[in-house]
Amino acid sequence: MQILDVNGNTTIESVASEGASIFLIHNGNRVKLQYLSYAQSKGGSDGGPSGWIPIAAETDNGVSTVVIRFTYSSGLSDSLYQAIDFAKDSGKVIRIHGKDNTLYPLGETPGDVNQLIFWGADATKFFNKFGSIISPRTFLSDARDSLTGQANFNIALMGGNDFLEVTGGSNNFANGNNGEDYIVLRGGQGRYLGGADNDRLEVFAAEAGSQVNGNRGMDVVTGSVDGVIYRGGSENDTLQVSAGTVWGDKGADTFQAVTGAGVAVVQDYTVGKDFVQGIAGGSFTLTDQGLSYGVGNDQMLLLLNVNDASQVSVI
Known part of the structure; x- marks a missing residue:
């Protein structure tokens, strides 16, 4: 088990022995976060991210917002970021934060995955929005x-x-x-x-x-x-x-x-x-x-x- 982040009364941990599952702990309640796989297209010829890791989380009004950072082995020098809202009691995805302050409920996400990830100039806007729970580590x-x-x-x-x-x-x-x-x-x-x-x-x-x-x-x-x-x-x-x-x-x-x-x-x-x-x-x-x-x-x-x-x- 590895503690990834602690923010107030919200903790994110990664457990390699459970298939590198990610867990969120809020006020002592531990839930496994629903995994979302994306066919990322920005990784160059090999496609897809070389790694991803939750880097911050905050729980408010029954919703845990988790910020994820993607890295790529080739074709893209920037890190990519994404923010997903999970139900704090079940770990199920509620919605995904998109560009232009759009919120996409699960099942209603756009076909263009680029609308759900932030990099470059958009990453600056992303950090402005989520600055209360994350600063670049x-x-x-x-x-x-x-x-x-x-x-x-x-x-x-x-x-x-x-x-x-x-x-x-x-x-x-x-x-x-x-x-x-x-x-x-x-x-x-x-x-x-x-x-x-x-x-x-x-x-x-x-x-x-x-x-x-x-x-x-x-x-x-x-x-x-x-x-x-x-x-x-x-x-x-x-x-x-x-x-x-x-x-x-x-x-x-x-x-x-x-x-x-x-x-x-x-x-x-x-x-x-x-x-x-x-x-x-x-x-x-x-x-x-x-x-x-x-x-x-x-x-x-x-x-x-x-x-x-x-x-x-x-x-």
């Missing part, structure tokens, strides 16, 4: 990239064991993709995904609303900034957080008690599966929200909706 190489002092970016780090340091900006986005990546936040606001393999994401400073997510692999997520959302991802992760909103997500996760100002509010401690890594002198206190863990007046973890300390595995 920079795809780096499969080599090891090291980026310091970054701000105001939208990047895919691709392969290699990459390093990214964020110092500012707003609406930043980064996906580590393959490799054991290290992402450090020292400022700014944005969304940061570790991608595949065992990644490390560390938050020293960030603006409220920022999100870090280990994604796949056995990741280590560290932070001390309240107002940030910390997520482990799909496998057995370690979350070393002293303040903020914490999700282990899937897998057997370890929530480590960390001293410092604030409390790490754990949203999804799973009894019989997850662990709390304790500290000398630590103990549980029952609150109206769940179990609080700490030493004296320093409350470090709050396990929401867990009310019995005997149900918590402490290591």
Whole structure:
């Protein structure tokens, strides 16, 4: 599985083991998107696109708009773009966005596929229209990239064991993709995904609303900034957080008690599966929200909706 994009509460993922199917996740509901095949005529003598990938999505009023980028191996230097509206609960195509702000319901699309794809001068109009959910993403190489002092970016780090340091900006986005990546936040606001393999994401400073997510692999997520959302991802992760909103997500996760100002509010401690890594002198206190863990007046973890300390595995 590869996370392609996260926009607010909408996520796109590609799953190679399921025939490279594309899934859209909105508020926890995961649906497979209906596949549309097009006999593209702009690929030169070999015809058709050499690849396509969803690059952004946004859900509003029951409709998920997905932006797709096509690439060609010959005959066309530009990338082509398309926008399709899917039903968020079924993944079925509702309509396709055409040129001149025309909307074509499925089954009523024009015979000329060029009316449904955007490139060149039309691509500028396309980005103006869908600028609220997409900005052009920079795809780096499969080599090891090291980026310091970054701000105001939208990047895919691709392969290699990459390093990214964020110092500012707003609406930043980064996906580590393959490799054991290290992402450090020292400022700014944005969304940061570790991608595949065992990644490390560390938050020293960030603006409220920022999100870090280990994604796949056995990741280590560290932070001390309240107002940030910390997520482990799909496998057995370690979350070393002293303040903020914490999700282990899937897998057997370890929530480590960390001293410092604030409390790490754990949203999804799973009894019989997850662990709390304790500290000398630590103990549980029952609150109206769940179990609080700490030493004296320093409350470090709050396990929401867990009310019995005997149900918590402490290591």
